[in-house]
Amino acid sequence: MAPASGIFAVPSGALVRLATTRQRAHDIDLLQTALHSRRLVLFKALLTRVGRDGTPADARAAFDRDWRLLARAESPAPAAARGLLDYPAVGGWVVDALNAPGPDGLAAALHPLGGIAVATALRTGARLDTVLPTADGRLVLPGVGVQDARAPRVRIRSGPRGTLLTPVGHPARSVLLRTGGSGAGAGWRPLAVLPGSAGRLDDLGTGHAPAVDVTRRPDRALWLTRWRAAVSLLESADPWRAVEVTRLVRSVVPMAPVDKGAEGASSGTLRAAPWAVHTALPDTARRFAEVLVHELAHSKLAVLADLVALHHADGAAVHRVAWRADPRPLDGVLQGTYAHLALADLWSRVAERPGAGPVARRTARARREEYRAQVADALPVLLDSDQLTEHGVRFTVSMKQHLTSLGSGSNSPYALSDSLSRDGDVR
Known part of the structure; x- marks a missing residue:
């Protein structure tokens, strides 16, 4: 070796x-x-x-x-x-x-x-x-x-x-x-090949993956059909993001569905296994596209955090964020902020794409504003913590600048019933 x-x-x-x-x-x-x-x-x-x-x-x-x-x-x-x-x-x-x-x-x-x-x-x-x-x-x-x-x-x-x-x-x-x-x-x-990529639908799991359903085999045809639809949606709305997903996602690992009201996440990322997306089967192509973008952001930040120290927090869960009911450690705030910024970026581009109809444009802007609001709420937690390193401050300020570039608007009147508040754990 x-x-x-x-x-x-x-x-x-x-x-x-x-x-x-x-x-x-x-x-x-x-x-x-x-x-x-x-x-x-x-x-x-x-x-x-x-x-x-x-x-x-x-x-x-x-x-x-x-x-x-x-x-x-x-x-x-x-x-x-x-x-x-x-x-x-x-x-x-x-x-x-x-x-x-x-x-x-x-x-x-x-x-x-x-x-x-x-x-x-x-x-x-x-x-x-x-x-x-x-x-x-x-x-x-x-x-x-x-x-x-x-x-x-x-x-x-x-x-x-x-x-x-x-x-x-x-x-x-x-x-x-x-x-x-x-x-x-x-x-x-x-293992089944994820169409249009080098990735695999990996129903063998990744070691200590959370909540992998080992009791039955997943419906591969359904998973692959929904993957194709999610990638197709990204290709039409944000081609750059579609290329990123198909090039970087190495495996999609099926998870057992999480019952409504139960604790736990319906998708997640393992620090030990970057580029793997662990998820229960999303019910729509749009939902799958969001999960892919969200979890891929977690992988990127997990690898970067092994490369350069972004904070020196001790892991205490003391911070409240808009997307979780439980207090989060600073690292969880940073991870969640970054993943939700990726979704705000995605929906900003969906909203402004040529040819979008008025209803589709309003819906996309509403989704962008929900994620923008979540990121805007979390950024002061990071910047006021005194626990970011010099690199972490530069990284967080750059996130803030990018958020500003995505546009501004009042709080959205459109409620999203399937927001990512239960997703994105990095373990």
């Missing part, structure tokens, strides 16, 4: 552009590079913990085998391997493993590393020939799919043309995967 890069500097211009929620391509390149560097640091931290924390001998031997497999899988094409190592589910797994309690908890958490190595080999064409244990008869390849092997072990033989997965003792359930992940065989369930 290649060493992690050194310290990253965030140019002032990049910080300002990111604060507007409409950054340039090279600003995202900076975030992607920083994310990959952090991911490698986490992998090395896991290697250190395994060697230090008294991991049981059999688990340590399995980890050493899988670590060597991963190094071998990465070596032919490190750039191709990076796409898999940076996949959201891999980030969720490595953080779960690092946080596993005690040697026995760590030993149990290490199992997925072999599947990560095989999924990496599918991207790089590396030659592997090994036998891996399954978990309850299943072999999970993050970002690719899952094999219901119905066997305790699977033999893996991979090379430039693909990978053969053969359940030991059950050769009739073999699966042949081509380089890139397409394939077929008894018991094979690939």
